[in-house]
Amino acid sequence: MGVLAAAALLPVNTTLGVVLAVLLVAAVGVAALARLADFRERGYHRAIALAGIRAAVQLAAVSALIGWVVREVPLLLCFLFLMFAVAVRTAGRRITDNRTWWWAAVPIAAGVAPVVAVLLLTGLVPLKGVALVPITGILIGGGLTATVLGGRRALDELRTRHGEVEAGMALGLPDRDARLLVARPAASEALVPGLDQTRTVGLVTLPGAFVGMLLGGASPLLAGAVQLFVLVALLAVQAVAVAVVLELVARGRLHRADGGGRARRRSRTLRGAEGE
Incomplete structure:
Protein backbone atom coordinates (compact mmCIF):
# COMPACT_ATOMS: atom_id res chain seq x y z
CA MET A 1 0.00 0.00 0.00
CA GLY A 2 2.82 2.40 0.97
CA VAL A 3 4.81 1.54 -2.17
CA LEU A 4 1.77 2.19 -4.34
CA ALA A 5 1.18 5.55 -2.62
CA ALA A 6 4.82 6.57 -3.11
CA ALA A 7 4.77 5.57 -6.76
CA ALA A 8 1.59 7.56 -7.32
CA LEU A 9 3.12 10.61 -5.66
CA LEU A 10 6.38 10.59 -7.62
CA PRO A 11 6.72 7.94 -10.34
CA VAL A 12 10.29 7.11 -11.33
CA ASN A 13 10.27 7.44 -15.11
CA THR A 14 11.67 9.49 -17.99
CA THR A 15 9.42 12.44 -17.17
CA LEU A 16 10.92 12.67 -13.69
CA GLY A 17 14.44 12.71 -15.14
CA VAL A 18 13.57 15.46 -17.63
CA VAL A 19 11.90 17.62 -14.96
CA LEU A 20 14.88 17.22 -12.62
CA ALA A 21 17.28 18.22 -15.40
CA VAL A 22 15.19 21.28 -16.27
CA LEU A 23 15.01 22.37 -12.63
CA LEU A 24 18.77 21.97 -12.20
CA VAL A 25 19.49 23.95 -15.38
CA ALA A 26 17.07 26.66 -14.18
CA ALA A 27 18.84 26.89 -10.82
CA VAL A 28 22.24 27.13 -12.51
CA GLY A 29 20.97 29.73 -14.98
CA VAL A 30 19.45 31.96 -12.30
CA ALA A 31 22.62 31.78 -10.18
CA ALA A 32 24.73 32.69 -13.22
CA LEU A 33 22.47 35.56 -14.38
CA ALA A 34 22.23 37.00 -10.87
CA ARG A 35 26.00 36.52 -10.41
CA LEU A 36 25.48 34.81 -7.06
CA ALA A 37 28.92 34.26 -5.52
CA ASP A 38 30.73 33.90 -2.21
CA PHE A 39 32.98 36.51 -0.62
CA ARG A 40 35.85 35.37 -2.85
CA GLU A 41 33.69 36.09 -5.93
CA ARG A 42 33.48 32.40 -6.80
CA GLY A 43 30.20 31.90 -8.63
CA TYR A 44 27.65 29.49 -7.18
CA HIS A 45 26.29 28.39 -10.56
CA ARG A 46 29.06 25.82 -10.96
CA ALA A 47 28.63 24.63 -7.37
CA ILE A 48 24.88 24.15 -7.94
CA ALA A 49 25.47 22.11 -11.08
CA LEU A 50 28.07 19.89 -9.39
CA ALA A 51 25.89 19.47 -6.31
CA GLY A 52 22.94 18.30 -8.41
CA ILE A 53 25.05 15.81 -10.36
CA ARG A 54 26.77 14.51 -7.22
CA ALA A 55 23.41 14.09 -5.47
CA ALA A 56 22.11 11.95 -8.34
CA VAL A 57 25.22 9.74 -8.41
CA GLN A 58 25.43 9.38 -4.64
CA LEU A 59 21.75 8.57 -4.18
CA ALA A 60 21.95 5.99 -6.95
CA ALA A 61 24.93 4.36 -5.23
CA VAL A 62 23.30 4.44 -1.80
CA SER A 63 20.05 3.03 -3.19
CA ALA A 64 22.01 0.13 -4.63
CA LEU A 65 24.05 -0.52 -1.46
CA ILE A 66 21.67 0.23 1.38
CA GLY A 67 19.90 -3.12 1.28
CA TRP A 68 23.24 -4.90 1.55
CA VAL A 69 24.71 -2.64 4.24
CA VAL A 70 21.82 -2.82 6.71
CA ARG A 71 22.08 -6.61 7.08
CA GLU A 72 25.42 -6.67 8.95
Missing part, protein backbone atom coordinates in the same frame (compact mmCIF):
# COMPACT_ATOMS: atom_id res chain seq x y z
CA VAL A 73 26.29 -4.57 12.02
CA PRO A 74 30.01 -4.09 11.08
CA LEU A 75 29.05 -2.86 7.62
CA LEU A 76 26.37 -0.67 9.16
CA LEU A 77 28.90 0.97 11.51
CA CYS A 78 31.34 1.51 8.63
CA PHE A 79 28.59 3.16 6.61
CA LEU A 80 27.68 5.47 9.52
CA PHE A 81 31.34 6.41 9.95
CA LEU A 82 31.54 7.19 6.23
CA MET A 83 28.52 9.48 6.59
CA PHE A 84 30.20 11.23 9.51
CA ALA A 85 33.54 11.58 7.71
CA VAL A 86 31.93 13.11 4.63
CA ALA A 87 29.98 15.53 6.85
CA VAL A 88 33.16 16.59 8.66
CA ARG A 89 35.04 17.16 5.41
CA THR A 90 32.14 19.11 3.90
CA ALA A 91 31.59 21.27 6.98
CA GLY A 92 35.28 21.89 7.58
CA ARG A 93 35.98 22.96 4.02
CA ARG A 94 32.94 25.23 4.02
CA ILE A 95 34.31 27.02 7.07
CA THR A 96 38.00 27.27 6.21
CA ASP A 97 40.54 26.34 3.54
CA ASN A 98 43.41 25.62 5.93
CA ARG A 99 44.39 22.58 8.00
CA THR A 100 42.10 23.46 10.90
CA TRP A 101 39.09 22.17 8.95
CA TRP A 102 39.23 18.82 10.75
CA TRP A 103 38.08 20.52 13.97
CA ALA A 104 34.60 20.45 12.41
CA ALA A 105 34.47 16.83 13.60
CA VAL A 106 34.15 17.99 17.21
CA PRO A 107 30.88 19.97 17.05
CA ILE A 108 29.19 17.40 14.79
CA ALA A 109 30.22 14.48 17.01
CA ALA A 110 29.37 16.39 20.20
CA GLY A 111 25.86 17.00 18.94
CA VAL A 112 25.09 13.67 17.27
CA ALA A 113 26.82 11.04 19.42
CA PRO A 114 24.94 11.67 22.71
CA VAL A 115 21.54 11.74 20.99
CA VAL A 116 22.19 8.51 19.08
CA ALA A 117 23.53 6.87 22.26
CA VAL A 118 20.38 7.79 24.19
CA LEU A 119 18.18 6.43 21.41
CA LEU A 120 20.05 3.11 21.34
CA LEU A 121 20.26 2.73 25.14
CA THR A 122 16.56 3.46 25.64
CA GLY A 123 15.57 1.13 22.81
CA LEU A 124 13.70 3.83 20.92
CA VAL A 125 15.86 3.04 17.89
CA PRO A 126 17.16 -0.53 17.41
CA LEU A 127 20.67 -1.31 16.22
CA LYS A 128 19.34 -2.07 12.76
CA GLY A 129 20.24 -0.25 9.59
CA VAL A 130 16.67 0.23 8.45
CA ALA A 131 16.06 2.47 11.49
CA LEU A 132 19.52 3.70 12.50
CA VAL A 133 20.76 4.89 9.10
CA PRO A 134 17.95 7.37 8.34
CA ILE A 135 17.78 8.73 11.91
CA THR A 136 21.56 9.13 12.20
CA GLY A 137 21.74 10.62 8.71
CA ILE A 138 19.15 13.26 9.59
CA LEU A 139 21.00 14.16 12.80
CA ILE A 140 24.41 14.31 11.09
CA GLY A 141 22.92 16.52 8.39
CA GLY A 142 21.50 18.86 11.03
CA GLY A 143 24.84 18.97 12.85
CA LEU A 144 26.63 19.68 9.57
CA THR A 145 24.32 22.60 8.73
CA ALA A 146 24.58 24.14 12.20
CA THR A 147 28.37 23.75 12.26
CA VAL A 148 28.80 25.38 8.85
CA LEU A 149 26.45 28.28 9.54
CA GLY A 150 27.77 28.88 13.05
CA GLY A 151 31.43 28.62 12.07
CA ARG A 152 31.17 30.74 8.94
CA ARG A 153 29.15 33.49 10.58
CA ALA A 154 31.44 33.61 13.60
CA LEU A 155 34.57 33.88 11.46
CA ASP A 156 32.95 36.42 9.12
CA GLU A 157 32.05 38.57 12.10
CA LEU A 158 35.53 38.34 13.56
CA ARG A 159 37.02 39.41 10.24
CA THR A 160 34.64 42.33 9.85
CA ARG A 161 34.90 43.52 13.45
CA HIS A 162 38.51 42.63 14.22
CA GLY A 163 39.06 46.12 15.61
CA GLU A 164 36.53 45.47 18.37
CA VAL A 165 38.27 42.23 19.27
CA GLU A 166 41.61 44.02 19.55
CA ALA A 167 39.99 46.76 21.61
CA GLY A 168 38.62 44.17 24.02
CA MET A 169 42.07 42.62 24.36
CA ALA A 170 43.57 46.04 24.97
CA LEU A 171 41.10 46.51 27.82
CA GLY A 172 42.35 43.32 29.44
CA LEU A 173 39.87 40.74 28.19
CA PRO A 174 41.32 37.28 27.47
CA ASP A 175 41.53 36.41 23.77
CA ARG A 176 38.64 33.95 24.05
CA ASP A 177 36.30 36.36 25.80
CA ALA A 178 37.04 39.18 23.37
CA ARG A 179 36.23 36.94 20.40
CA LEU A 180 33.10 35.57 22.06
CA LEU A 181 31.66 39.06 22.56
CA VAL A 182 31.81 39.63 18.81
CA ALA A 183 31.16 36.15 17.44
CA ARG A 184 28.44 34.78 19.74
CA PRO A 185 25.43 36.73 18.33
CA ALA A 186 26.42 35.92 14.74
CA ALA A 187 27.02 32.23 15.40
CA SER A 188 23.77 31.92 17.32
CA GLU A 189 21.84 32.83 14.17
CA ALA A 190 22.68 29.35 12.87
CA LEU A 191 19.84 28.09 15.08
CA VAL A 192 17.21 30.16 13.25
CA PRO A 193 16.48 27.71 10.37
CA GLY A 194 15.89 24.83 12.77
CA LEU A 195 13.74 26.97 15.05
CA ASP A 196 11.62 28.21 12.16
CA GLN A 197 11.16 24.69 10.83
CA THR A 198 10.01 23.46 14.25
CA ARG A 199 7.71 26.42 14.84
CA THR A 200 5.95 26.10 11.49
CA VAL A 201 5.79 22.31 11.15
CA GLY A 202 2.32 21.22 10.11
CA LEU A 203 1.31 24.78 9.26
CA VAL A 204 3.74 25.72 6.49
CA THR A 205 5.42 22.43 5.59
CA LEU A 206 5.07 18.70 6.15
CA PRO A 207 8.67 17.49 6.58
CA GLY A 208 10.11 14.37 5.02
CA ALA A 209 9.84 12.05 8.02
CA PHE A 210 6.12 12.76 8.37
CA VAL A 211 5.38 12.26 4.67
CA GLY A 212 7.61 9.18 4.48
CA MET A 213 5.81 7.53 7.41
CA LEU A 214 2.43 8.22 5.84
CA LEU A 215 3.55 6.79 2.50
CA GLY A 216 4.87 3.77 4.34
CA GLY A 217 1.41 3.06 5.70
CA ALA A 218 1.77 4.48 9.24
CA SER A 219 -1.06 6.26 10.97
CA PRO A 220 -1.06 10.09 11.04
CA LEU A 221 -0.58 9.98 14.83
CA LEU A 222 2.52 7.79 14.59
CA ALA A 223 3.90 9.86 11.71
CA GLY A 224 3.41 13.04 13.75
CA ALA A 225 5.13 11.52 16.79
CA VAL A 226 8.15 10.45 14.72
CA GLN A 227 8.41 13.88 13.09
CA LEU A 228 8.19 15.63 16.47
CA PHE A 229 10.96 13.41 17.78
CA VAL A 230 13.16 14.21 14.77
CA LEU A 231 12.63 17.96 15.11
CA VAL A 232 13.34 18.05 18.85
CA ALA A 233 16.41 15.84 18.42
CA LEU A 234 17.65 18.16 15.67
CA LEU A 235 17.23 21.17 17.97
CA ALA A 236 19.42 19.44 20.57
CA VAL A 237 22.06 18.45 18.01
CA GLN A 238 22.20 21.89 16.46
CA ALA A 239 22.35 23.74 19.79
CA VAL A 240 25.32 21.64 20.89
CA ALA A 241 27.04 21.96 17.49
CA VAL A 242 26.72 25.76 17.46
CA ALA A 243 27.95 26.06 21.05
CA VAL A 244 31.00 23.87 20.36
CA VAL A 245 31.96 25.46 17.03
CA LEU A 246 31.67 28.90 18.64
CA GLU A 247 34.03 27.80 21.40
CA LEU A 248 36.51 26.43 18.85
CA VAL A 249 36.47 29.71 16.92
CA ALA A 250 36.84 31.75 20.11
CA ARG A 251 39.85 29.69 21.18
CA GLY A 252 41.48 30.01 17.75
CA ARG A 253 41.34 26.29 17.03
CA LEU A 254 39.19 26.83 13.93
CA HIS A 255 40.26 29.83 11.87
CA ARG A 256 40.95 31.07 8.35
CA ALA A 257 44.32 31.67 6.70
CA ASP A 258 46.66 32.45 9.59
CA GLY A 259 43.96 34.38 11.44
CA GLY A 260 44.54 32.44 14.63
CA GLY A 261 48.25 33.17 14.54
CA ARG A 262 47.70 36.85 13.82
CA ALA A 263 45.28 37.13 16.71
CA ARG A 264 47.71 35.49 19.12
CA ARG A 265 50.55 37.77 17.97
CA ARG A 266 48.36 40.84 18.43
CA SER A 267 47.40 39.64 21.91
CA ARG A 268 51.05 39.20 22.91
CA THR A 269 51.89 42.62 21.47
CA LEU A 270 49.07 44.27 23.39
CA ARG A 271 50.08 42.60 26.64
CA GLY A 272 53.70 43.59 26.04
CA ALA A 273 52.66 47.20 25.51
CA GLU A 274 50.66 47.13 28.73
CA GLY A 275 53.70 45.78 30.60
CA GLU A 276 55.83 48.66 29.39
Whole structure:
Protein backbone atom coordinates (compact mmCIF):
# COMPACT_ATOMS: atom_id res chain seq x y z
CA MET A 1 0.00 0.00 0.00
CA GLY A 2 2.82 2.40 0.97
CA VAL A 3 4.81 1.54 -2.17
CA LEU A 4 1.77 2.19 -4.34
CA ALA A 5 1.18 5.55 -2.62
CA ALA A 6 4.82 6.57 -3.11
CA ALA A 7 4.77 5.57 -6.76
CA ALA A 8 1.59 7.56 -7.32
CA LEU A 9 3.12 10.61 -5.66
CA LEU A 10 6.38 10.59 -7.62
CA PRO A 11 6.72 7.94 -10.34
CA VAL A 12 10.29 7.11 -11.33
CA ASN A 13 10.27 7.44 -15.11
CA THR A 14 11.67 9.49 -17.99
CA THR A 15 9.42 12.44 -17.17
CA LEU A 16 10.92 12.67 -13.69
CA GLY A 17 14.44 12.71 -15.14
CA VAL A 18 13.57 15.46 -17.63
CA VAL A 19 11.90 17.62 -14.96
CA LEU A 20 14.88 17.22 -12.62
CA ALA A 21 17.28 18.22 -15.40
CA VAL A 22 15.19 21.28 -16.27
CA LEU A 23 15.01 22.37 -12.63
CA LEU A 24 18.77 21.97 -12.20
CA VAL A 25 19.49 23.95 -15.38
CA ALA A 26 17.07 26.66 -14.18
CA ALA A 27 18.84 26.89 -10.82
CA VAL A 28 22.24 27.13 -12.51
CA GLY A 29 20.97 29.73 -14.98
CA VAL A 30 19.45 31.96 -12.30
CA ALA A 31 22.62 31.78 -10.18
CA ALA A 32 24.73 32.69 -13.22
CA LEU A 33 22.47 35.56 -14.38
CA ALA A 34 22.23 37.00 -10.87
CA ARG A 35 26.00 36.52 -10.41
CA LEU A 36 25.48 34.81 -7.06
CA ALA A 37 28.92 34.26 -5.52
CA ASP A 38 30.73 33.90 -2.21
CA PHE A 39 32.98 36.51 -0.62
CA ARG A 40 35.85 35.37 -2.85
CA GLU A 41 33.69 36.09 -5.93
CA ARG A 42 33.48 32.40 -6.80
CA GLY A 43 30.20 31.90 -8.63
CA TYR A 44 27.65 29.49 -7.18
CA HIS A 45 26.29 28.39 -10.56
CA ARG A 46 29.06 25.82 -10.96
CA ALA A 47 28.63 24.63 -7.37
CA ILE A 48 24.88 24.15 -7.94
CA ALA A 49 25.47 22.11 -11.08
CA LEU A 50 28.07 19.89 -9.39
CA ALA A 51 25.89 19.47 -6.31
CA GLY A 52 22.94 18.30 -8.41
CA ILE A 53 25.05 15.81 -10.36
CA ARG A 54 26.77 14.51 -7.22
CA ALA A 55 23.41 14.09 -5.47
CA ALA A 56 22.11 11.95 -8.34
CA VAL A 57 25.22 9.74 -8.41
CA GLN A 58 25.43 9.38 -4.64
CA LEU A 59 21.75 8.57 -4.18
CA ALA A 60 21.95 5.99 -6.95
CA ALA A 61 24.93 4.36 -5.23
CA VAL A 62 23.30 4.44 -1.80
CA SER A 63 20.05 3.03 -3.19
CA ALA A 64 22.01 0.13 -4.63
CA LEU A 65 24.05 -0.52 -1.46
CA ILE A 66 21.67 0.23 1.38
CA GLY A 67 19.90 -3.12 1.28
CA TRP A 68 23.24 -4.90 1.55
CA VAL A 69 24.71 -2.64 4.24
CA VAL A 70 21.82 -2.82 6.71
CA ARG A 71 22.08 -6.61 7.08
CA GLU A 72 25.42 -6.67 8.95
CA VAL A 73 26.29 -4.57 12.02
CA PRO A 74 30.01 -4.09 11.08
CA LEU A 75 29.05 -2.86 7.62
CA LEU A 76 26.37 -0.67 9.16
CA LEU A 77 28.90 0.97 11.51
CA CYS A 78 31.34 1.51 8.63
CA PHE A 79 28.59 3.16 6.61
CA LEU A 80 27.68 5.47 9.52
CA PHE A 81 31.34 6.41 9.95
CA LEU A 82 31.54 7.19 6.23
CA MET A 83 28.52 9.48 6.59
CA PHE A 84 30.20 11.23 9.51
CA ALA A 85 33.54 11.58 7.71
CA VAL A 86 31.93 13.11 4.63
CA ALA A 87 29.98 15.53 6.85
CA VAL A 88 33.16 16.59 8.66
CA ARG A 89 35.04 17.16 5.41
CA THR A 90 32.14 19.11 3.90
CA ALA A 91 31.59 21.27 6.98
CA GLY A 92 35.28 21.89 7.58
CA ARG A 93 35.98 22.96 4.02
CA ARG A 94 32.94 25.23 4.02
CA ILE A 95 34.31 27.02 7.07
CA THR A 96 38.00 27.27 6.21
CA ASP A 97 40.54 26.34 3.54
CA ASN A 98 43.41 25.62 5.93
CA ARG A 99 44.39 22.58 8.00
CA THR A 100 42.10 23.46 10.90
CA TRP A 101 39.09 22.17 8.95
CA TRP A 102 39.23 18.82 10.75
CA TRP A 103 38.08 20.52 13.97
CA ALA A 104 34.60 20.45 12.41
CA ALA A 105 34.47 16.83 13.60
CA VAL A 106 34.15 17.99 17.21
CA PRO A 107 30.88 19.97 17.05
CA ILE A 108 29.19 17.40 14.79
CA ALA A 109 30.22 14.48 17.01
CA ALA A 110 29.37 16.39 20.20
CA GLY A 111 25.86 17.00 18.94
CA VAL A 112 25.09 13.67 17.27
CA ALA A 113 26.82 11.04 19.42
CA PRO A 114 24.94 11.67 22.71
CA VAL A 115 21.54 11.74 20.99
CA VAL A 116 22.19 8.51 19.08
CA ALA A 117 23.53 6.87 22.26
CA VAL A 118 20.38 7.79 24.19
CA LEU A 119 18.18 6.43 21.41
CA LEU A 120 20.05 3.11 21.34
CA LEU A 121 20.26 2.73 25.14
CA THR A 122 16.56 3.46 25.64
CA GLY A 123 15.57 1.13 22.81
CA LEU A 124 13.70 3.83 20.92
CA VAL A 125 15.86 3.04 17.89
CA PRO A 126 17.16 -0.53 17.41
CA LEU A 127 20.67 -1.31 16.22
CA LYS A 128 19.34 -2.07 12.76
CA GLY A 129 20.24 -0.25 9.59
CA VAL A 130 16.67 0.23 8.45
CA ALA A 131 16.06 2.47 11.49
CA LEU A 132 19.52 3.70 12.50
CA VAL A 133 20.76 4.89 9.10
CA PRO A 134 17.95 7.37 8.34
CA ILE A 135 17.78 8.73 11.91
CA THR A 136 21.56 9.13 12.20
CA GLY A 137 21.74 10.62 8.71
CA ILE A 138 19.15 13.26 9.59
CA LEU A 139 21.00 14.16 12.80
CA ILE A 140 24.41 14.31 11.09
CA GLY A 141 22.92 16.52 8.39
CA GLY A 142 21.50 18.86 11.03
CA GLY A 143 24.84 18.97 12.85
CA LEU A 144 26.63 19.68 9.57
CA THR A 145 24.32 22.60 8.73
CA ALA A 146 24.58 24.14 12.20
CA THR A 147 28.37 23.75 12.26
CA VAL A 148 28.80 25.38 8.85
CA LEU A 149 26.45 28.28 9.54
CA GLY A 150 27.77 28.88 13.05
CA GLY A 151 31.43 28.62 12.07
CA ARG A 152 31.17 30.74 8.94
CA ARG A 153 29.15 33.49 10.58
CA ALA A 154 31.44 33.61 13.60
CA LEU A 155 34.57 33.88 11.46
CA ASP A 156 32.95 36.42 9.12
CA GLU A 157 32.05 38.57 12.10
CA LEU A 158 35.53 38.34 13.56
CA ARG A 159 37.02 39.41 10.24
CA THR A 160 34.64 42.33 9.85
CA ARG A 161 34.90 43.52 13.45
CA HIS A 162 38.51 42.63 14.22
CA GLY A 163 39.06 46.12 15.61
CA GLU A 164 36.53 45.47 18.37
CA VAL A 165 38.27 42.23 19.27
CA GLU A 166 41.61 44.02 19.55
CA ALA A 167 39.99 46.76 21.61
CA GLY A 168 38.62 44.17 24.02
CA MET A 169 42.07 42.62 24.36
CA ALA A 170 43.57 46.04 24.97
CA LEU A 171 41.10 46.51 27.82
CA GLY A 172 42.35 43.32 29.44
CA LEU A 173 39.87 40.74 28.19
CA PRO A 174 41.32 37.28 27.47
CA ASP A 175 41.53 36.41 23.77
CA ARG A 176 38.64 33.95 24.05
CA ASP A 177 36.30 36.36 25.80
CA ALA A 178 37.04 39.18 23.37
CA ARG A 179 36.23 36.94 20.40
CA LEU A 180 33.10 35.57 22.06
CA LEU A 181 31.66 39.06 22.56
CA VAL A 182 31.81 39.63 18.81
CA ALA A 183 31.16 36.15 17.44
CA ARG A 184 28.44 34.78 19.74
CA PRO A 185 25.43 36.73 18.33
CA ALA A 186 26.42 35.92 14.74
CA ALA A 187 27.02 32.23 15.40
CA SER A 188 23.77 31.92 17.32
CA GLU A 189 21.84 32.83 14.17
CA ALA A 190 22.68 29.35 12.87
CA LEU A 191 19.84 28.09 15.08
CA VAL A 192 17.21 30.16 13.25
CA PRO A 193 16.48 27.71 10.37
CA GLY A 194 15.89 24.83 12.77
CA LEU A 195 13.74 26.97 15.05
CA ASP A 196 11.62 28.21 12.16
CA GLN A 197 11.16 24.69 10.83
CA THR A 198 10.01 23.46 14.25
CA ARG A 199 7.71 26.42 14.84
CA THR A 200 5.95 26.10 11.49
CA VAL A 201 5.79 22.31 11.15
CA GLY A 202 2.32 21.22 10.11
CA LEU A 203 1.31 24.78 9.26
CA VAL A 204 3.74 25.72 6.49
CA THR A 205 5.42 22.43 5.59
CA LEU A 206 5.07 18.70 6.15
CA PRO A 207 8.67 17.49 6.58
CA GLY A 208 10.11 14.37 5.02
CA ALA A 209 9.84 12.05 8.02
CA PHE A 210 6.12 12.76 8.37
CA VAL A 211 5.38 12.26 4.67
CA GLY A 212 7.61 9.18 4.48
CA MET A 213 5.81 7.53 7.41
CA LEU A 214 2.43 8.22 5.84
CA LEU A 215 3.55 6.79 2.50
CA GLY A 216 4.87 3.77 4.34
CA GLY A 217 1.41 3.06 5.70
CA ALA A 218 1.77 4.48 9.24
CA SER A 219 -1.06 6.26 10.97
CA PRO A 220 -1.06 10.09 11.04
CA LEU A 221 -0.58 9.98 14.83
CA LEU A 222 2.52 7.79 14.59
CA ALA A 223 3.90 9.86 11.71
CA GLY A 224 3.41 13.04 13.75
CA ALA A 225 5.13 11.52 16.79
CA VAL A 226 8.15 10.45 14.72
CA GLN A 227 8.41 13.88 13.09
CA LEU A 228 8.19 15.63 16.47
CA PHE A 229 10.96 13.41 17.78
CA VAL A 230 13.16 14.21 14.77
CA LEU A 231 12.63 17.96 15.11
CA VAL A 232 13.34 18.05 18.85
CA ALA A 233 16.41 15.84 18.42
CA LEU A 234 17.65 18.16 15.67
CA LEU A 235 17.23 21.17 17.97
CA ALA A 236 19.42 19.44 20.57
CA VAL A 237 22.06 18.45 18.01
CA GLN A 238 22.20 21.89 16.46
CA ALA A 239 22.35 23.74 19.79
CA VAL A 240 25.32 21.64 20.89
CA ALA A 241 27.04 21.96 17.49
CA VAL A 242 26.72 25.76 17.46
CA ALA A 243 27.95 26.06 21.05
CA VAL A 244 31.00 23.87 20.36
CA VAL A 245 31.96 25.46 17.03
CA LEU A 246 31.67 28.90 18.64
CA GLU A 247 34.03 27.80 21.40
CA LEU A 248 36.51 26.43 18.85
CA VAL A 249 36.47 29.71 16.92
CA ALA A 250 36.84 31.75 20.11
CA ARG A 251 39.85 29.69 21.18
CA GLY A 252 41.48 30.01 17.75
CA ARG A 253 41.34 26.29 17.03
CA LEU A 254 39.19 26.83 13.93
CA HIS A 255 40.26 29.83 11.87
CA ARG A 256 40.95 31.07 8.35
CA ALA A 257 44.32 31.67 6.70
CA ASP A 258 46.66 32.45 9.59
CA GLY A 259 43.96 34.38 11.44
CA GLY A 260 44.54 32.44 14.63
CA GLY A 261 48.25 33.17 14.54
CA ARG A 262 47.70 36.85 13.82
CA ALA A 263 45.28 37.13 16.71
CA ARG A 264 47.71 35.49 19.12
CA ARG A 265 50.55 37.77 17.97
CA ARG A 266 48.36 40.84 18.43
CA SER A 267 47.40 39.64 21.91
CA ARG A 268 51.05 39.20 22.91
CA THR A 269 51.89 42.62 21.47
CA LEU A 270 49.07 44.27 23.39
CA ARG A 271 50.08 42.60 26.64
CA GLY A 272 53.70 43.59 26.04
CA ALA A 273 52.66 47.20 25.51
CA GLU A 274 50.66 47.13 28.73
CA GLY A 275 53.70 45.78 30.60
CA GLU A 276 55.83 48.66 29.39
